[in-house]
Amino acid sequence: MPERPDVVQALEAGLRGTALRQALIANNIANLNTPGFRRNDSLFEKVLADAVEDGTLADLHENEAWVFTPGTTPPNAQGNDVDLDMEVGELVKNSALHKTYVRLLGRMYRKLDMAIREDVR
Amino acid sequence: MNVERVGSPIDIAVSGLKAQSARLNVIAANIANADARTESGEPYRRRDLVVRSTGALGGVAVARVGEDGTGKFKRVFLPGDARADKDGYVTLSNVELPVEMMHMLTATRAYQANAAVLKRFQDLTDATLELIR
Numbered sequence: 718m719p720e721r722p723d724v725v726q727a728l729e730a731g732l733r734g735t736a737l738r739q740a741l742i743a744n745n746i747a748n749l750n751t752p753g754f755r756r757n758d759s760l761f762e763k764v765l766a767d768a769v770e771d772g773t774l775a776d777l778h779e780n781e782a783w784v785f786t787p788g789t790t791p792p793n794a795q796g797n798d799v800d801l802d803m804e805v806g807e808l809v810k811n812s813a814l815h816k817t818y819v820r821l822l823g824r825m826y827r828k829l830d831m832a833i834r835e836d837v838r
Numbered sequence: 839m840n841v842e843r844v845g846s847p848i849d850i851a852v853s854g855l856k857a858q859s860a861r862l863n864v865i866a867a868n869i870a871n872a873d874a875r876t877e878s879g880e881p882y883r884r885r886d887l888v889v890r891s892t893g894a895l896g897g898v899a900v901a902r903v904g905e906d907g908t909g910k911f912k913r914v915f916l917p918g919d920a921r922a923d924k925d926g927y928v929t930l931s932n933v934e935l936p937v938e939m940m941h942m943l944t945a946t947r948a949y950q951a952n953a954a955v956l957k958r959f960q961d962l963t964d965a966t967l968e969l970i971r
Contacts, residue, residue: 806852
């Protein structure tokens, strides 16, 4: 693990991850009644954690590669395994995570701003 | 690095939402089949959802959908009916509409309670996030 991981880079990757998951959940809900559709999720937490550990944060660019189909929930008669309640729960979790990243990024930039302006309030 | 997804109260509340909507499904099936017969010609027997706890902090899951064997079939004297036996009696399913309505009310309330837990946990998380605004 490097001495100081680039926090802004990590937060950026995190934000891209939550944005991707938001899109995936929206797609899952849109396909609630599509026969044969299996829900998709992203494994960006795992990818992000590995990248922080290996110091390869700068290479995190291929969002598409983070998408996977868990296939762990039982499909219904039409072969569809999307559950609305579950997607709503995932949505709530994801937006909390997204908000956390945004707030932390805001903090980072405010600190930079403070240093540039030289006026500590 | 080991990654654990946070937000277990949300998962628990979602398991409750799923269980209650499964219960509503069973109740809907009971009401829809109140007048129905099975393939063997027997009247429909009302079904009940059995849920089980998945560990101390694991929420709830559907264990099985069982048939209610206690309720007796109703026998009504309807001589002209196509379903009547040789004495003119029709055997009807053991679905009682008022009972189903009562179960529907409790299932709806339980669903709402789980949704309230979800909402409240979301508010709590937001309150925590206010600290790093």
